Amino acid sequence: MRVLRWLLAALLVAAGVSHLTWGRRGYRIVVPDWATRLLHTDKDAIVVGSGAVEIMLGAGLVALPRERVRLGAAVAAFFVAVFPGNVHQWQTGRSAPLLDTDTRRFVRLLLQPLLLVWALAVALSPER
Incomplete structure (x- = not known):
């Protein structure tokens, strides 16, 4: 499972x-308007924040292997938290980096449960 942990990281x-660099502007499209109202911030801050969280979670999976249960659960929760943005993007048909067709946006929705x-x-598999 070490390989799966490293690949996920x-x-x-x-x-x-990508959220902090080349894709930053495009990913704002994915953020639903209700999210900015709920979090009392703007779309750019949500994109930057989610990118920072992704980097921290990925780094944690590598640097803190003994915490893989907690970190794996946190990654799973993160994937659940960002799913409404993926649904919003699919419903609105708006393009973002690498998600520029209806088919790609729909496949992205199907990949979320796999992630x-x-x-x-x-999180749940013993380290080998």
Whole structure:
């Protein structure tokens, strides 16, 4: 399971870096208007914050292997928390980096449960 943990960490860090750099502007499209009202902030802050969280979670999975249960659960919770943004993007049909067609946006929705299962597998499987 170490390989799955490291791969998940790499995915999270890469996604987080994209939120802070080349994809930052495009990812604002994914943020629903209700999220800015709920969190009392703007879309850019949500994109930057989610990117920072992704980087921290990914780094934690590598740097703190003994905390994989808690971190895996936190990653799973994060995937649940961002899912409404993916649904919003699919419903509105708005393009974001790498998600520029209805098919890609729909496939992204289908991948979310797999990411959730992956995070839970990292959390619940013994380290080998």
